[in-house]
Amino acid sequence: MVFSSLLFLFRFLPIVLVCYYIVPRRFRNVVLFVFSLMFYAWGEPVYVGLLLVSSVVDYTLGRFISSFLAKKQRNHARVCLLLSIMINLGILGVFKYANFLISCFDNLFGFDWDFLELALPIGISFYTFQTLSYTIDVYRGRVKAQNHFITFATYVALFPQLIAGPIVRYETVEQELSTRRESLDDFSKGALRFCIGLAKKVLIANNVGVIFNEVACMDSGELSTMTAWLGVVSFTFQIYFDFSGYSDMAIGLGQMFGFHFLENFEHPYEAKSITEFWRRWHISLSTWFKEYVYIPLGGNRKGMAKQLRNIAIVWLLTGLWHGASLNFVLWGAYYGVLLVLEKTVLLKVLKKLPKLVCHIYTMLLVIGGWAIFSYSDIVNGDAYVAALFGLGASGFADGQFLYLLFTNLLLLLMAAVGSTTLPRRFGLWLLGEHKEQWTVRRSVLSCLMMVLCIGFCVAFLISDSYNPFLYFRF
Amino acid sequence: MDKDMIKQKKNERQQRGRLVLFPVILFVGVLCACMLVSIVKPKSDFSEAENRALQELPELSFDSILQGDVQEEYEDYLSDQFWGREGFVALCTKLKRSFGKKDINGVYLGTDGYLLEKYHASDFDKTQVEDNIFYLSAFIKDTVKSLGKDHVRTLFIPSKATVLSSYMPEHAKAYDTSYVPQQVAKEISFGVEEEEADVDGGVLNLTMALNRHEKEYIYYRTDHHWTTLGAYYAYSAYKESLGQMPPALSDYKQKVVSNQFLGTSYDKVQQAEQADEIRCFTYMGTRTVSSNALHINFDDGASVWDSYYDENSLSTKDKYSYFLGGNTAKIHITTGTDNGKVLLLLKDSFSNSFVEFLEQDYTHIYMLDLRYVEGNVYDSIAAINRENSITDVLVLYNVEKFMQDDNMWKLEQGHN
Structure with missing residues (x-):
């Protein structure tokens, strides 16, 4: 099930909310757990079993690790941790990477292995990383092992962040899982946040997605250089609004149930360097890799050579995490190299340059990155790359490009403005003084915003059939 | 305190x-x-406004839940049965328009109130297109062999956007499908003796013939079909390709039977500047038939009419069904013309408003719509030949619909 669907908005969500708030507090996790399973099973009736197995395994191993640690049997605890890591990565490996490895072996060594007939379970990359954060932190003593299975399983299956993140580390919700206080203030903030996220996804991401999709499916003879770049720019906006919209909805939903998830995006397209971009883009993933890969490997504390090695490892993994395909590996490597360059030389240079130049530099590289990233969605990949480098079969620019540009200009402008902090600042300006308090103005504005977002989104959802979630397949 | x-x-x-x-x-x-x-809200199983069947509540079964079919159908059901559905679609169109968008839900918003359906590379499955070209060419080749090249014609109707290019939004270009007629012609003439190589296999792309009349009312503004006038120009081109003189336009009396027609392109955007007119053409020249001899037999006697027109359709949403009451697998028209010629017309819905023009030319016209014909077309042909032996064949298809059709296999001999 996806959030941006009539089913979620006008069946699932109202029912969950009503059930959640009418049952006594001690049953609320049960309600969330049961509904989360239904939410997942709607799209993955088979793989819901995998989710449960994963929960049982990590719950059990977490208990073992904690009891071994209490008995000072560190080695036993370590075995359990390794088991948990192997099982989680094993599940991920089989379902996500096996076919990629098989095709690599087939190509490199001329094997003739058959592909496994496995569909990628939705959200597997997200929930395996979440459960890993739990067992690793239990081992490190940063969190206590969870004794109630339902509470732990609620954490794993929690529908707001189950299928497309953010990757909520156990540490950050440990308290709220067992003792949380829902409040009207949180609920109404969360509801507004959800509506805004929905609008980002349905009104902007889906519509710029239409441009990208049109370019991506073009016959190779139709592509001009500018068309190809327009496609990449559209993808740049699509992926941001799609993913950050999803995160907004997830955070908003969490808030309605009394959870406070960490932010996942901080206006990444305003960044003035690639280093800064990655501090603002998909923060929960970068944090995860920093916490559980980069720092355990020694981070930057063991000399330049080790640090470079660590950066290389983290970015190859980041690339691979996004998909089992060579272009994602290349995309990861691209950022690895850029970040090393910035760390060693470029950041010092950038400091002396005007902000605008830094911003343009960053956006050009980011858009270039999305060109690599989107390659696997392009029907005629080679013609597309040729067009990007100025060898378009239809010249530099053609009528097709002008048509796409002119009929989408306002939309693209709106997306550009929407990815800065301007809308947020405008909203705060509208609220006037007393930003943190519930004034009449704030209440009215919230209501108005919600009605507009929901009304327009419903119109688009009913009218359009094109409504994919990009981060679904990860 | x-x-x-x-x-x-x-x-x-x-x-x-x-x-x-x-x-x-x-x-x-x-x-x-x-x-x-x-x-x-009460549920309906059909949308008049959109002229299509709506998704009904899916039936539950263990397998279909595991496969996810029930879930998908249920989501379609919610969307299809949503209260105020058409209003929301219209709102969406308005919003997109105000943002400068010129194509919405696969429809170009052209000038002068023209809505033109938009095709894109992703609308076509390359293998499907190749297969269809193969099946059709083989069929025509086979037919030419038995009837002679002067008795077989294949006419491709281009989409509205191709013909009415000057009504398209600025810089917009119709997806080019001209390679399909070309390739069919090439396939047919492949292996033909050298001296006959000038024959294009009787394949005709109607783009030129229609484009000449671009400024006339040859396509409906809100529907993808041609108007009766457009059909007339196609008929003229057909007659010329056979080396015959077409009747002059002035030989026909035109009557507007409806000016309230909102067609398929309207359905997708729920917005139109003006509704369309449907006209009925009556031949006023020298007749070879007495008008009361007309006899139309649908699906071997399922119903029998003595007119091409279904007046009742004019009071429904789907007014194009005025012509022959919509699509039927097999229609046998006995025109009353007494020249002994028997035509097999392989058709899609464009032919419904075209076939009237053939009245003077054939004694019997058999129309087959492959989408509804069950099983192999050679079986149907054998059945027709037992009644009246076919002398001529006309294949009349909209190019894009032909490319997407998944019934062309029925043209392959022995394929069941």
Whole structure:
């Protein structure tokens, strides 16, 4: 099930909310757990079993690790941790990477292995990383092992962040899982946040997605250089609004149930360097890799050579995490190299340059990155790359490009403005003084915003059939 | 502290408490209200406005749930049965238009009120197209062999966007499908003796013939079909390709039978500048038939008419069904013309308003619509030949619909 669907908005969500708030507090996790399973099973009736197995395994191993640690049997605890890591990565490996490895072996060594007939379970990359954060932190003593299975399983299956993140580390919700206080203030903030996220996804991401999709499916003879770049720019906006919209909805939903998830995006397209971009883009993933890969490997504390090695490892993994395909590996490597360059030389240079130049530099590289990233969605990949480098079969620019540009200009402008902090600042300006308090103005504005977002989104959802979630397949 | 101060603070807090309630009530209220309305609202199985069957509540079965079919159908059901559905589609169109968008839900918003359907590379499955070209070419080749090349014609009707290029939004270009007629012609003439190589296999792309009359009312503004006038120009091109003189346009009396027609392109955007006119053409020249001899037999006697026109359709949404009442697998027309010629017309819906023009030319016209014909077309042909032996064949298809059709395999001999 996806959030941006009539089913979620006008069946699932109202029912969950009503059930959640009418049952006594001690049953609320049960309600969330049961509904989360239904939410997942709607799209993955088979793989819901995998989710449960994963929960049982990590719950059990977490208990073992904690009891071994209490008995000072560190080695036993370590075995359990390794088991948990192997099982989680094993599940991920089989379902996500096996076919990629098989095709690599087939190509490199001329094997003739058959592909496994496995569909990628939705959200597997997200929930395996979440459960890993739990067992690793239990081992490190940063969190206590969870004794109630339902509470732990609620954490794993929690529908707001189950299928497309953010990757909520156990540490950050440990308290709220067992003792949380829902409040009207949180609920109404969360509801507004959800509506805004929905609008980002349905009104902007889906519509710029239409441009990208049109370019991506073009016959190779139709592509001009500018068309190809327009496609990449559209993808740049699509992926941001799609993913950050999803995160907004997830955070908003969490808030309605009394959870406070960490932010996942901080206006990444305003960044003035690639280093800064990655501090603002998909923060929960970068944090995860920093916490559980980069720092355990020694981070930057063991000399330049080790640090470079660590950066290389983290970015190859980041690339691979996004998909089992060579272009994602290349995309990861691209950022690895850029970040090393910035760390060693470029950041010092950038400091002396005007902000605008830094911003343009960053956006050009980011858009270039999305060109690599989107390659696997392009029907005629080679013609597309040729067009990007100025060898378009239809010249530099053609009528097709002008048509796409002119009929989408306002939309693209709106997306550009929407990815800065301007809308947020405008909203705060509208609220006037007393930003943190519930004034009449704030209440009215919230209501108005919600009605507009929901009304327009419903119109688009009913009218359009094109409504994919990009981060679904990860 | 002062008592009044405490009281005032308490009041303020209460007021704030009330203010925070409004968004909460609104949000939950809207969701619940929409849910209740969509549960209570009476369901319909057909949309007049969109002229299509609506998704009904899917039936549950263990397998179909595991496969995810039920879930998908249920989501379609919610969308199809949503209260005020057409209004929401119209709202979406308005919003997109105000943002400068010129194509919405696969329809170009052209000038002069023309809505033109938009095709894109991703609308076509390359293998399907290749297969269709192969099946059709083989069939025509085979037919030419038995009837002679002067008795077989294949006419491709281009989409509206191709013909009415000057009504397209600025810089927009129709997806080029001209390679399909070309390739069919090439396939057919492949292996033909050298001296006959000038024959294009009787394949005709109607783009040129129609484009000449671009400024006339040859396509409906809100529907993908041609008007009766457009069909007339296609008929003229057909006659010329056979080396015959077509009747002049002035030989026909035109009558407007409806000016309320909103067609398929309208359905997708729920917006139109003006509704369309449907015209009926009556031949006023020298007749070879007495008008009461017309006899139309649908699906071997399922129903029998003595007119091409279904007046009842004019009071429904789907007014194009005025012509022959819509699509039928097999229609046998006995025209009353007495020249002994028997035509097999392989057709899609464009032929429904075209076939009337053939009245003077054939004694019998058999129309087969492959989408509805069950099994192999050679079986149907054998059945026809037992009644009246076919002397001529005309294949008349909209190019894009032909490319997407998944029934062309029925043209392959022995394929069942």
